Amino acid sequence: MAVYTHVDPDDLAALVARYDIGTVLSCKGIAEGVENSNFLLETTGGRFILTLYEKRVRESDLPFFVDLLDHLAGRGCPVPAMIRDRKGAAIQQISGRAACIIQFLPGISLTKPTGSQCEAAGAALGAMHRAVADFAGERENSMGHRHWREVAQATGDLDVVIPGLQAIVDAELAFLDARWPTTLPAHVIHADLFPDNVLMLGDEVTGLIDFYFAATDFRAYDVAVTHASWAFSADGNRCDAARAKALMRGYAHEITLTDAEVSALPLLARGAALRFLLTRAHDWVHTPADALVTRKDPAPFLNRLRRYQADDAASLFVAA
Amino acid sequence: MAVYTHVDPDDLAALVARYDIGTVLSCKGIAEGVENSNFLLETTGGRFILTLYEKRVRESDLPFFVDLLDHLAGRGCPVPAMIRDRKGAAIQQISGRAACIIQFLPGISLTKPTGSQCEAAGAALGAMHRAVADFAGERENSMGHRHWREVAQATGDLDVVIPGLQAIVDAELAFLDARWPTTLPAHVIHADLFPDNVLMLGDEVTGLIDFYFAATDFRAYDVAVTHASWAFSADGNRCDAARAKALMRGYAHEITLTDAEVSALPLLARGAALRFLLTRAHDWVHTPADALVTRKDPAPFLNRLRRYQADDAASLFVAA
Numbered sequence: 001m002a003v004y005t006h007v008d009p010d011d012l013a014a015l016v017a018r019y020d021i022g023t024v025l026s027c028k029g030i031a032e033g034v035e036n037s038n039f040l041l042e043t044t045g046g047r048f049i050l051t052l053y054e055k056r057v058r059e060s061d062l063p064f065f066v067d068l069l070d071h072l073a074g075r076g077c078p079v080p081a082m083i084r085d086r087k088g089a090a091i092q093q094i095s096g097r098a099a100c101i102i103q104f105l106p107g108i109s110l111t112k113p114t115g116s117q118c119e120a121a122g123a124a125l126g127a128m129h130r131a132v133a134d135f136a137g138e139r140e141n142s143m144g145h146r147h148w149r150e151v152a153q154a155t156g157d158l159d160v161v162i163p164g165l166q167a168i169v170d171a172e173l174a175f176l177d178a179r180w181p182t183t184l185p186a187h188v189i190h191a192d193l194f195p196d197n198v199l200m201l202g203d204e205v206t207g208l209i210d211f212y213f214a215a216t217d218f219r220a221y222d223v224a225v226t227h228a229s230w231a232f233s234a235d236g237n238r239c240d241a242a243r244a245k246a247l248m249r250g251y252a253h254e255i256t257l258t259d260a261e262v263s264a265l266p267l268l269a270r271g272a273a274l275r276f277l278l279t280r281a282h283d284w285v286h287t288p289a290d291a292l293v294t295r296k297d298p299a300p301f302l303n304r305l306r307r308y309q310a311d312d313a314a315s316l317f318v319a320a
Numbered sequence: 321m322a323v324y325t326h327v328d329p330d331d332l333a334a335l336v337a338r339y340d341i342g343t344v345l346s347c348k349g350i351a352e353g354v355e356n357s358n359f360l361l362e363t364t365g366g367r368f369i370l371t372l373y374e375k376r377v378r379e380s381d382l383p384f385f386v387d388l389l390d391h392l393a394g395r396g397c398p399v400p401a402m403i404r405d406r407k408g409a410a411i412q413q414i415s416g417r418a419a420c421i422i423q424f425l426p427g428i429s430l431t432k433p434t435g436s437q438c439e440a441a442g443a444a445l446g447a448m449h450r451a452v453a454d455f456a457g458e459r460e461n462s463m464g465h466r467h468w469r470e471v472a473q474a475t476g477d478l479d480v481v482i483p484g485l486q487a488i489v490d491a492e493l494a495f496l497d498a499r500w501p502t503t504l505p506a507h508v509i510h511a512d513l514f515p516d517n518v519l520m521l522g523d524e525v526t527g528l529i530d531f532y533f534a535a536t537d538f539r540a541y542d543v544a545v546t547h548a549s550w551a552f553s554a555d556g557n558r559c560d561a562a563r564a565k566a567l568m569r570g571y572a573h574e575i576t577l578t579d580a581e582v583s584a585l586p587l588l589a590r591g592a593a594l595r596f597l598l599t600r601a602h603d604w605v606h607t608p609a610d611a612l613v614t615r616k617d618p619a620p621f622l623n624r625l626r627r628y629q630a631d632d633a634a635s636l637f638v639a640a
Contacts, residue, residue, distance in 0.1 A: 008431050029351035030349060030351065030360070
């Protein structure tokens with residue numbers, strides 16, 4: 001969410017000269033993305049995103065992301081294509097960082113999606129799942145179920161974040177460990193499809209972006225993450241039934257979940273809520289309170305977790 | 321240098337609807353500007369900068385800035401015009417902030433300007449001074465000579481920043497107070513024309529931006545600020561004679577400084593170096609070391625101050 005690395009104009013001109021995209025007209029750092037440095041690059045050939053990969057994205061993972069976006073773009077998903085230089089290379093080096101020049105997509109991220117926008121997002125997720133099903137790449141989900149205990153431990157005393165949180169997390173980890181599925185349909189998923197990462201114009205999805213958490217996991221877990229991030233009030237206290245139904249209806253246009261997946265959704269959603277609760281708690285503790293980066297409050301995901309723990313949670317995943 | 325305020329897409333659509341610039345296609349926060357929130361806004365009508373004014377810019381100063389940019393744009397200076405809505409208003413409200421939609425200018429900021437680029441920057445500064453000479457607006461320079469002692473005092477013990485700095489600053493303030501000119505040609509100046517604030521394509525200046533320190537002061541002081549920021553190595557230890565000459569030569573294409581101004585340049589440049597030394601020292605002390613905003617090292621401006629204190633400093637301002 002910041003620009004960590006400066007790009008020298010001469011180095012930029014040299015980088016752009018490797019491509020058939022004309023010459024640089026403008027390059028402005030943008031406040032977007034996970035923990036990379038992103039620039040909106042304008043050349044005589046068009047507009048692009050220039051991403052410099054900072055420490056949280058491993059350079060060894062970049063070919064996986066390039067292949068994934070190529071695969072999805074080739075199947076018509078609205079994902080940003082990685083631009084190739086004249087020698088066919090997508091991954092470059094600039095300012096001591098691995099970097100890619102990426103297609104610019106129009107659209108803005110929603111903060112208060114309507115029902116029809118939720119339906120469009122659900123359909124885009126489903127279409128992405130259809131498109132990715134025959135993608136050969138694999139990547140371990142470093143933010144997946146088997147890593148949550150580590151995140152909790154690395155955070156330290158969770159009661160510092162929210163009084164009583166430690167016991168809640170310990171109980172939830174034990175609950176999920178005893179019941180986490182092993183055999184649901186799995187392939188590469190986005191794993192972080194918050195509204196931030198969906199560009200829309202009106203009711204049309206114009207971009208699915210920021211695939212840097214993409215990894216192999218249950219497709220229904222991706223549905224659960226999307227449900228947790230699209231269907232709740234900002235404070236996490238209220239699941240909006242209309243938005244939740246619209247999301248599930250949109251997804252169902254593209255994918256029919258198996259009975260086992262449908263049954264697992266409340267449990268997977270508890271996992272999704274816990275995942276973001278834990279990573280936010282971790283960053284809350286490890287980000288100085290006076291840093292300019294906005295710490296994300298973990299509490300709204302505790303509220304979601306409580307909602308998903310309720311006996312009637314299955315009703316939140318009904319499409320109609 | 322960050323995005324402090326979030327803009328809701330619905331609020332943005334309502335704001336844009338007041339203008340004849342079409343509908344929103346994209347809006348991305350950019351890491352640019354003094355302490356405002358800036359967005360690169362794309363509509364069906366073109367590209368714009370959306371600026372939300374944060375605490376460091378007083379809303380009561382905004383009409384001055386709007387008038388100044390109008391005046392300069394009307395005289396052909398490459399400054400970003402403030403776009404007016406259908407009712408003629410440039411200053412709006414969004415997300416609880418005063419805001420303006422501003423013309424987007426191509427170009428990138430240089431980090432290592434060549435001689436011919438320095439000459440172009442000097443000429444652009446001179447042309448701006450010619451254009452502003454008949455501008456009726458006035459604004460007190462809150463970062464001008466008479467305020468430096470306050471900045472030093474608000475910083476606290478300067479020796480914490482650089483050992484020995486307190487005595488150097490005390491002596492310099494006394495020196496400048498005794499000799500600061502009172503009668504040089506004055507009008508509104510940019511007062512912060514660092515390379516960051518000049519957009520260029522090749523050797524052409526395509527934009528002078530970020531006028532939020534613009535205020536009434538000596539035009540030769542503006543030359544001194546520009547000299548201090550364009551003609552030195554990054555560490556401030558070395559004044560590049562070729563760049564300095566090119567800058568002065570470019571300025572001389574547009575403006576012939578009076579003998580009194582030429583004589584005053586080394587003194588004004590000591591003041592310029594002290595101004596940025598003090599404000600950087602202030603921000604160094606008052607910005608937490610672990611904040612994500614980059615604190616700017618004050619030391620390079622101490623080095624510049626020393627260079628301008630030397631007996632031969634007048635030679636740094638010769639145009640040929």
